Amino acid sequence: MTTVLEIENLKETLNRGDIKFPLESYVWSGYNFDNNIKMHWHSDVELVRFIKGDFSYTIKMQEYKIKDRAIAFIPANVLHSFILPSYSSESAVVFNPKMLPFSEYDESERALSKALIKGYTSLYNPITPDDPDFEYLDEAIDYIVTNSKDNSICSRLRIKSKLIEIFAILQSKGYFSEEEAIADTSSMQREDRVKHLLKYISENYPKNITVNETAEKLGFTTEYFCRFFKKNFGESFIEYLNDYRMDRAAQALLLTNLPVARIGENCGYQNSGYFFRVFKKKFGCTPNQFRTLKSSKN
Incomplete structure (x- = not known):
């Protein structure tokens, strides 16, 4: 049994188990x-x-x-x-x-x-x-x-x-059907947009990306993009991006031996002091304490 802090990425390509028993x-x-x-x-x-x-x-x-x-x-x-x-x-x-x-x-x-x-x-x-x-x-x-x-x-x-x-x-209990369900076109388009947006964030979160830049890259007006994001994610783009960066940092602290400052930079935080403050606000401890406590527990 694996006991881990499992922080998922969007389209996962992980190999589960092994080739004989995935x-x-x-x-x-x-x-x-x-x-x-x-x-x-x-x-x-x-x-x-x-x-x-x-x-x-x-x-x-x-x-x-x-x-x-x-x-x-x-x-x-x-x-x-x-x-x-x-x-x-x-x-x-x-x-x-x-x-x-x-x-x-x-x-x-x-x-x-x-x-x-x-x-x-x-x-x-x-x-x-x-x-x-x-x-x-x-x-x-x-x-x-x-x-x-x-x-x-x-x-x-x-x-x-x-x-x-x-x-x-x-x-x-009726969870499966014999044939593919009739597609809801509007729902499929919405999911495709969300997947495209998630892919963009995962590829660019280490950079200094902005709301305006992201909206433009995805072909949205800034106003529509903000409404779309809030409706589908329950928070603003900046709130989501900061939380996403924190999750990536926590994962790196557990799974790598990289210096804390380098992890912050890799997650989009060029100012290490600011990275420490934001991390402690979310997790209740410094990055170094998090790495020590969680690694010893796992």
Whole structure:
């Protein structure tokens, strides 16, 4: 099981697990600051187990609020984001759906493969404890997270069987459709614009980018861009950009040995004193303290 501060990027291209078993698990538990996992998407399927805390997540531009326990299913290639509050607990399983079918699979596996890989999804709402299948699903995901690093054939077969059972239950609840849903053109255009915007931010956040420059690059007027951003992200462009830079800095502190000042520069902060102040305001400690405390915990 991997316990990490997982700060997602937008279009993820991470290799989950290994080529023989492309599955990874993540755990968020006990940190004394919020983790705002920005809007992103990936070609993998994700199962999220909310354990303790008041959570908020968005999928296909629809927000869901969770109090304590719940399970969320995130299909492949769908925009989503999470807000994980301080001192909360959450775990997730992320995997390549192509791992599920056997080499000679039957009609039921073919239907499941089509639903997961091509994204034939009908429902996105979370599953809560009042659902009769909740406890089984909760225990199954917990088993997968706990045993995801066991490389034995026996363990991997059990994990695979758990995943198939989970999706059989989701199928019975109407989460998947046999054919691709009729596209909502306006919704698709909105998602495409958001994806394009996220891509631009991820490629340019180390630079001194401005609202006017970003709006112009994306073909928007500044006024329309500000309204569009606020409506879709719930905050201003500058607020989002600063938070995004902080997340990138936190990730670099945990995953690299670069000097703190260099990390600040790489994240768009040329003034190290200002970088320290902004970082401490968000995380409640200096970058050096963050690196020491979180690295020792992990």
